[in-house]
Amino acid sequence: MYDPTRLAALVAVSEAGSITRAAERLGYTVPALSQQLAKLEREAGAALLVRHHRGARLTGAGELLLARARRVLDEMEQARHELSRLAGLCGGRLSVGTFTGAGIQLLPPALTAFRRAHPDIDLAVRGYEPPLGVAAVAAGEVDLALTHTYEPADPAPLPAALTSEPVLIEELVLVTSPGHALASASARLPLSELAGHPLISVAPAQPPRQGVESALVAAGATPSVVVETPNYALVCALVSSGLGIAVVPETVARTPAAPVGVRLLEPGNLRRTISVVHRTDEPHPAADTFRALLRGAFGRSAG
Incomplete structure (x- = not known):
């Protein structure tokens, strides 16, 4: 049985005239699309494409399969619409x-x-x-x-x-400027080690700040907040510039606008749940x- 994804790849190459342009249209890399086409040729037991300096064209076997592929894909699209209507997912x-x-x-x-x-x-x-x-x-x-x-x-x-x-449960982690001594090791860092370091944090009334500061106080590391900012993006930007350290959700730390050092904390009981x-x-x-x-x-x- 032919894979519909590979049949769609064949149709795209036929319409675009080249594997490169078809890959752009489908959102594939060229190697990934070429791999799909190679698998389709193995399934068909025949060469379906001829590459040339201006792109690619279908062989006789490719043209034959193309006509059937379009029918299959049209039928699948029709089935999708009918199922959507049945489930109440057509319109609205x-x-x-x-x-x-x-x-x-x-x-x-x-x-x-x-x-x-x-x-x-x-x-x-x-x-x-x-x-x-x-x-x-x-x-x-x-x-x-x-x-x-x-x-x-x-x-x-x-x-x-x-x-x-719940959709995602993540730890809060330490972020520092690149090369900062606190982020130089891979082992979890005890909260007590944050004592004396300037902290960049969000607004005082926000739950993440309240929880972090309470945990630091309990660990004997009374926080010293030097800057309060409205959001995590600015927190990470200020941390990256060396103004201080911060404790933020891991997804924030892994995708900052500016480079930061990241380290897990001990104990790992500071968490955020996205729901x-x-x-x-x-x-x-x-x-x-x-x-x-x-x-x-x-x-x-x-x-």
Whole structure:
């Protein structure tokens, strides 16, 4: 049985006239697409393409398979539309709330996958810094929202008819300027070792700061905050410049706008949980499908 992905690759090469242009259209690298085409030729037991200096053209066997490939792909697309209508996923709108970090790091691949599978559904993304996304779902402003909670911290109760589903659980880690002595070893760093170092942190009322400062005090390392900033991107930028150190979620530390040193902390009980909040009193097939995509892609621990 022929793989539909490889049949689509053959159609793309036929229409683009070259493997390079087809790879650009499909979002593949040229070697990856060439590998798919080579596998298709092995499945067919015949050469399907002839490469030349201006691109590639189909052989007689390739032209024969091309006609069948288009029929197969058309039938599969028709089946997808019919199944979407059956599941209530043909037409309509899905609105997603998110905070900035999740919008940059988690949403793009999930939204892209959802769009490919259900192109008839309009998508909208709105920004809500936690916990405002929870209130937005409760008020019906969005169908679901990504939010976060921190440990240690007192959990906030959810409004009636809402539920929260964890998507990603990650540790908070130390970030320093590149080459800083605190980030030079691979073993976990005891919190007590942060004593005396200038700390860059977020606003005082935010749960991550409260939890981090409480943990430092308990470890005998009373924090000395030298700069307060509104978001983690600026925290990492200031850390990178050598202004101080910081404790941030691991996904933030691994994807900073500026280079930083990273080290795990001991004990590893400072955590952030990113969750998707949604309603339970109203059926919403599109929201259910999108939550399944999030679970499949990110339902794990970052560590």
